Amino acid sequence: MTGTSPSPVNLHARLTEGLIAIRLMMALVSAASLASAAVLPDGPGKAETGRLCGKCHTLDQAISLRQGQAGWEETIAKMVNLGAQGSDEDFNTVLRYLVKYYGASSGTRAAGAGGTSETGRR
Ligand code: HEC
Secondary structure: OOOOOHHHHHHHHHHHHHHHHHHHHHHHHHHHHHHHOOOOOOOOHHHHHHHHHHHOOOHHHHHOOOOHHHHHHHHHHHHHHHHOOOOHHHHHHHHHHHHHHHHHOOOOOOOOOOOOOOOOOO
């Protein structure tokens, strides 16, 4: 009596296939978050900034400005208007991070060439 019910071997193969697919997806996801995290300097708020600000555009764009706290507050408010989502705490953490590493006067003036030509005000 050889029925056509799936043999255990078959089932196992499918299960393994599924697991491999899941692992692959997880690897891709972590590779992607690693790639975007690499742009940001280490510090408190790095994770939140990557999570909240890398969704709609590149993180490069998110950190393309050098401005003080008021400026970043404005930018974040603008992003919230555009649909950025996170808790107040998240945004506060991001704000502190951006002010610290991408503030107007903090020493982080992207050492070296390629200075910012701050004339591009349309
Ligand atoms: C819901 C989508 C979305 C999220 C999330 C988002 N942004 Fe934006 N961001 C935009 C869009 C759309 C633009 C282009 C706006 C324009 O051209 O006026 C933009 C542009 C910018 C710019 C360019 C300057 C400007 O004011 O247009 C900066 C800087 C920026 N975002 C920073 C951030 C930061 C920091 C975060 C995290 C707090 C963030 N963005 C999260 C949608 C988003």
